[in-house]
Amino acid sequence: MRSFIASMIVLSSLCCSLHAQQLDPNSSPKRVIYATTEQQPEFPGGLPKLKEYIQQNLHYPPAAQKAMKEGTVFLHFIVSEQGALEDVHVRMPINPDLDAEALRLIKTMPKWTPGKIAGKPVACRYNLPIKFAL
Template identity: 75%
Template sequence: MRSIFASFVMLMSLCSSTQAQQLDPGSSPQRVIYATTEQQPEFPGGLAKLKEYIQKNLRYPSSAQKAMKEGTVFLNFIVSEKGTPEDVRVRMPVDPALDAEAIRLVQSMPNWTPAKIAGKSVACRYNLPIKFAL
């Protein structure tokens, strides 16, 4: 039987310290959400810990295993001013079971260090690809 291996492929963020801060298209006067910030949001412990969290907590759905489904689910979510992952959306779906598991994984994450502008915590949109491989 093939061993199951789910790994973190790469981490991409629209929040970048090298760009001027820009508002996200989903931003509104009631809720300001940035696409780019001075300091990007960070998973507790950084990228290495994010990769470790994904590898440890990802559960490959049995229906996807049986159907031999694999691929990379691209997610988009907001890291709130308090660091909470919110409004998790699938941007590039692969399979309903894999998509649902990727969403569950992000929704169960601990709070991040929020993005900052001029030292103030702000909400920022973040992109995260999650690879499922058998």
């Protein structure tokens, strides 16, 4: 039984924009990574299934729970052309235990539907905040 409410906030991603496509600052001629795409990457089943996945798979770390640590961990990662999640990093750390759990959660996610430009799958940077609340 969980004694906490774990929820996520999907604010927006750099990939959500319908404006002109922009390259990610880490893009290179060897690996093109977009910051914006025409069609954003998507968790299988969309946002409702992403929320469900997070609620079912996020485990509040006992040490953080005992210390009454709360907050939002901001992560970013690349959704590859094949939908694999790569280069997962914490952008705004809040607590080592919460950061580690958010990273674990993202790294265990199934493949996503990749972002697309002109109907072609492309690698895209995605930002996702994970909220921990007691």
